[in-house]
Amino acid sequence: MAGTRRRTLRDIAETLNLSVNTVSRALSGKSGIGKETRALVRAEAERIGYVPNSLARSLVLGSSMTLGLVITNPSNPFYAQLISSIELRARAQGYSLLLGVTEESADNEARAVESLLRSSVSGCIVVPVQAGDEHWRRLGAVGVPTVLLNRDLPELGYRFVGTDNELGGYRATSHAISCGARSIVVLEEDLPITTIANRIAGFRRAMAEAGRPVPRGSVISVPTRRSEQAALPWQPEQAYQVSRRMLRRAKLPDAVVVGNDYFALGLYRALAEHGLKVPDDMMVIGFGDYPFSGFLSPPLTTVRLPAEEIGNIAVDLLLEEIAGGGSARPLKQLIAPTLVRRQSTAAVLRTPAAVRRTAR
Incomplete structure (x- = not known):
């Protein structure tokens, strides 16, 4: 009034x-x-x-009591969970959150840094685009503590916390092998970022340890809409189209590991259109454990990402940096993901997929 x-x-x-x-x-x-x-x-x-009065409080404390959070894509369910956990943890300590979105653009990242500097944030949590580190060096140069999240820039020497994606790819692949798969294909997004590279490395390590060959074409890139506008939600369409082409191969894989659960939606549809069943004809393993994953038919085996734990650790690390007391924690922390076993990898009497398809 x-x-x-x-x-x-x-x-x-x-x-x-x-x-x-x-x-x-x-x-x-x-x-x-x-x-x-x-x-x-x-x-x-x-x-x-x-x-x-947060302004009066910040003047008394000599701090804005605001943390910056810069991420690439808020529509990604993993990052949506991170935002929620970081906001809750920060709020409990009396801090508010200033969110910036880069959409995988170095230009947007530079603008986000300018906004953080103008806002005099107390500290910053960042998922970097990985197209250079000059933006984040600017924050360090003016004394703004920064914690890197999920994607590292090792040359900066900043604190880092993220998912152990290499372990996630390894566990997903090892599980498929334990269920009888001899040939495995990976569907991964076509972005040059460490999270994807690490998952693929985990896949290759599991195959090598099991003595399984990794023929050319075992890692298939899915050209997603993120190359044009990264803030849009993932769409199953691109994975569906790629899966249709894969299913024209003379020799089909026993299992497919997808880089996110949205890709599994597209793969499921392509398999159904080809008269193939999951897991009888092909096992499918996802990555993310999104809310819909357990409601697919059959429910999707997937790798659950530790979003809440990572968010909490990131805030705690940043507040320790702001307090200036240092930390006994390791400089780099990787948090293990969890394999959630469901019916999409139920063990069956396995015959090569190409033989099963011909027998119909």
């Missing part, structure tokens, strides 16, 4: 006949305040509609 004055700590203090300092300590959860006094202060703050 026009003319309404913003309520202050002094209003609460005068009503309860307390000092402003006591009211402030009660609302911020500081020690030395009795339970009864704390309850009275909070009740009065709620009654009058008191809202903390």
